Amino acid sequence: xxxxxxETATAPSFQKAALPLLEDAQLRRNIRHAxxxxxxxxxxxxxxxxxxxxxxxxxxxxxxxxxxxxxxYLLQFEKACTAAGGQVHxxxxxxxxxxxxxxxxxxxxxxxxxxxxxxxxxxxxxxEALEHAGIHPVETDLGELILQLGxxxxxxxxxxxxxxxxxxxxxxxxxxxxxxxxxxxPEKLTAAARRYLREKFLSVKIGVSGANFLxxxxxxxxxxxxxxxxxxxxxxxxxxISLAGIEKIIPSFRDLEVxxxxxxxxxxxxRMNPYNSVWTGIHPGDGPRHFHVVLLDNxxxxxxxxxxxxxxxxxxxCGACLNTCxxxxxxxxxxxxxxxxxxxxxxxxxxxxxxxxAQSLPYASSLCGACYEVCPVKINIPEVLxxxxxxxxxxxxxxxxxxxxxxxxxxxxxxxHRRFEAAQRLGRLAQRPLVSKGWVRGLPGMxxxxxxxxxxxxxxxxxxxxxxxxxxxxxRGNND
Amino acid sequence: MAxxxxxxxxxxxxxxxxxxxxxxxxxxxxxxxxAAVPREYIREGRLDSEARLHLFRERLRDYDTTVVETDAAxxxxxxxxxxxxxxxxxxxxxxxxxxxxxxxxxxFLPEHQATVEDLNDCDGIVTLCTVAIxxxxxxxxxxxxxxxxxxxxxxxxxxxxxxxADQVVETVPEAIERLVSTSGPRVTLISGPSATADIxxxxxxxxxxxxxxxxxxxx
Numbered sequence: 001x002x003x004x005x006x007e008t009a010t011a012p013s014f015q016k017a018a019l020p021l022l023e024d025a026q027l028r029r030n031i032r033h034a035x036x037x038x039x040x041x042x043x044x045x046x047x048x049x050x051x052x053x054x055x056x057x058x059x060x061x062x063x064x065x066x067x068x069x070x071x072x073y074l075l076q077f078e079k080a081c082t083a084a085g086g087q088v089h090x091x092x093x094x095x096x097x098x099x100x101x102x103x104x105x106x107x108x109x110x111x112x113x114x115x116x117x118x119x120x121x122x123x124x125x126x127x128e129a130l131e132h133a134g135i136h137p138v139e140t141d142l143g144e145l146i147l148q149l150g151x152x153x154x155x156x157x158x159x160x161x162x163x164x165x166x167x168x169x170x171x172x173x174x175x176x177x178x179x180x181x182x183x184x185x186p187e188k189l190t191a192a193a194r195r196y197l198r199e200k201f202l203s204v205k206i207g208v209s210g211a212n213f214l215x216x217x218x219x220x221x222x223x224x225x226x227x228x229x230x231x232x233x234x235x236x237x238x239x240x241i242s243l244a245g246i247e248k249i250i251p252s253f254r255d256l257e258v259x260x261x262x263x264x265x266x267x268x269x270x271r272m273n274p275y276n277s278v279w280t281g282i283h284p285g286d287g288p289r290h291f292h293v294v295l296l297d298n299x300x301x302x303x304x305x306x307x308x309x310x311x312x313x314x315x316x317x318c319g320a321c322l323n324t325c326x327x328x329x330x331x332x333x334x335x336x337x338x339x340x341x342x343x344x345x346x347x348x349x350x351x352x353x354x355x356x357x358a359q360s361l362p363y364a365s366s367l368c369g370a371c372y373e374v375c376p377v378k379i380n381i382p383e384v385l386x387x388x389x390x391x392x393x394x395x396x397x398x399x400x401x402x403x404x405x406x407x408x409x410x411x412x413x414x415x416x417h418r419r420f421e422a423a424q425r426l427g428r429l430a431q432r433p434l435v436s437k438g439w440v441r442g443l444p445g446m447x448x449x450x451x452x453x454x455x456x457x458x459x460x461x462x463x464x465x466x467x468x469x470x471x472x473x474x475x476r477g478n479n480d
Numbered sequence: 481m482a483x484x485x486x487x488x489x490x491x492x493x494x495x496x497x498x499x500x501x502x503x504x505x506x507x508x509x510x511x512x513x514x515a516a517v518p519r520e521y522i523r524e525g526r527l528d529s530e531a532r533l534h535l536f537r538e539r540l541r542d543y544d545t546t547v548v549e550t551d552a553a554x555x556x557x558x559x560x561x562x563x564x565x566x567x568x569x570x571x572x573x574x575x576x577x578x579x580x581x582x583x584x585x586x587x588f589l590p591e592h593q594a595t596v597e598d599l600n601d602c603d604g605i606v607t608l609c610t611v612a613i614x615x616x617x618x619x620x621x622x623x624x625x626x627x628x629x630x631x632x633x634x635x636x637x638x639x640x641x642x643x644x645a646d647q648v649v650e651t652v653p654e655a656i657e658r659l660v661s662t663s664g665p666r667v668t669l670i671s672g673p674s675a676t677a678d679i680x681x682x683x684x685x686x687x688x689x690x691x692x693x694x695x696x697x698x699x
Contacts (some may be wrong), residue, residue: 228689
């Protein structure tokens with residue numbers, strides 16, 4: 001089994017990837033504008049509810065409960081969905097999911113699919129796998145279409161193209177849609193996308209979606225969206241294939257009463273998003289004649305096994321933690337190595353692919369706690385980040401790297417006051433050539449990285465303990 | 481080929497379930513555990529019917545839906561007025577819509593006679609709904625008689641939806657209660673016209689679904 005999350009395994013570390021982004025003033029302006037707007041709208045619609053904390057508590061409890069009985073609810077979903085005419089497939093990892101979907105598309109003799117925006121197919125790299133198999137995926141969400149035509153990477157869980165502004169969109173559409181006279185008004189750009197995709201909606205035979213919620217008791221699937229491209233892909237094609245992580249399950253259709261209040265307010269700052277669709281298997285005479293669900297593990301059962309990090313799987317992908325995160329707001333999602341960005345990406349990705357492939361991500365946070373405060377299902381992201389940092393350190397310790405070695409030495413020194421005082425005396429001697437006017441100007445070698453961006457006071461000529469001992473001696477001398 | 485898929489599938493299914501059970505260890509009874517979920521949030525609305533309908537109208541307008549209020553006898557003339565003022569000619573009526581709700585002087589294309597091309601090039605459609613939510617300005621369809629198949633309320637550019645006052649509930653939980661179905665739910669919740677904010681967070685109406693939504697509220 002090989003677990004993959006986008007291109008995380010080969011992506012540069014967060015800190016490396018962030019540097020050029022921090023110098024891209026246009027990108028930072030675009031991100032700041034977009035996240036400010038969503039945060040403001042979210043604040044208004046959350047403030048007008050009087051039971052927001054009660055909804056969060058319920059959302060948290062329902063998701064935690066579902067995870068405690070995940071096998072039970074998956075089997076219940078499988079049974080109900082199958083009874084309604086759907087077919088349920090299981091995939092251990094990304095490649096298996098991609099193979100199942102590609103094989104289904106070939107089985108129905110198609111070479112093109114229309115897609116609803118889904119994080120999970122980003123995770124598995126489905127588009128690349130389909131293209132490799134000679135199948136053309138067409139993204140139909142406006143943001144995803146902009147990325148696909150412009151060959152760009154997603155920078156946000158909900159608004160994947162929010163780092164691209166109107167004039168950049170115009171440039172992409174002008175070239176890719178052959179519309180040299182297109183203006184940069186958002187209305188005109190949106191209308192161009194509508195015309196471009198309408199013909200696809202009416203002709204392509206297979207739709208591919210993710211899922212916001214799978215309801216175990218009825219075997220239904222729920223998709224939450226705004227544009228109507230989702231409804232197009234769900235109802236116009238002959239065949240619908242939905243790829244869903246196993247954690248997307250909720251016990252009952254009735255639980256939508258909680259999540260359909262939490263998700264739209266958190267994601268887009270709306271009381272309700274324009275369209276929510278729920279369907280159950282096949283509905284004769286209305287919509288696809290064949291329906292397949294692919295249930296994906298790809299590392300999720302590993303997260304389930306870690307009691308302290310299990311809450312990561314409660315995520316409903318609203319993106320609120322991104323918008324509020326002081327780190328994300330500077331770098332955008334492009335620094336996180338996969339489509340899962342921001343605080344939630346920093347805990348999801350390393351756990352899915354394994355810490356060794358994404359060691360920098362648990363450190364892509366100031367631990368300020370803003371993400372926890374806005375999370376609609378109360379995932380304590382800072383707590384999980386610290387837990388993962390602990391795991392990173394333990395893994396490094398086992399691998400004997402210089403930092404771990406230095407820490408071990410420091411521990412030995414701090415353990416005895418004699419050793420500590422000896423080290424202080426040694427430090428005073430060693431620092432002499434580096435000190436000027438009471439400050440250490442630059443440490444040599446690797447340690448220089450630290451003093452490059454921080455001030456370091458020189459060790460004082462006398463420590464408190466030395467002063468205390470000397471004072472005692474002097475006093476005794478005076479009294480004699 | 482199918483054999484290969486099925487082979488890995490069965491293996492994957494067993495392997496995933498096994499990994500889940502190993503991760504969870506012994507578990508309690510799901511039903512009693514589920515009953516312990518705290519549900520302190522608001523379920524029942526607190527407004528009287530006048531205030532509830534007022535809130536519904538406000539919230540619909542907030543998300544670019546037009547609202548016309550009328551009594552049962554005047555529904556046909558109200559529909560006619562909306563269609564005429566917008567210069568609409570080709571309108572499809574959902575199958576199962578009671579004919580007495582439609583103006584006799586206007587020729588409607590019945591849903592079952594409409595092709596996909598008709599849906600694509602018509603001016604609009606007329607439907608009923610199952611429930612409406614005042615708090616969020618939402619109409620809920622279950623696609624039974626008078627509500628149309630799902631594509632009917634998607635491809636055309638304008639939707640006229642007839643909502644009876646007694647279908648309007650205040651809260652989301654009250655609406656979900658009315659949408660629960662034992663025979664496999666098929667639900668579409670619509671809140672305003674189709675929209676996007678993917679370009680610089682500017683809200684644009686009518687990306688792929690109807691650009692206009694008119695609610696006819698029947699008192």
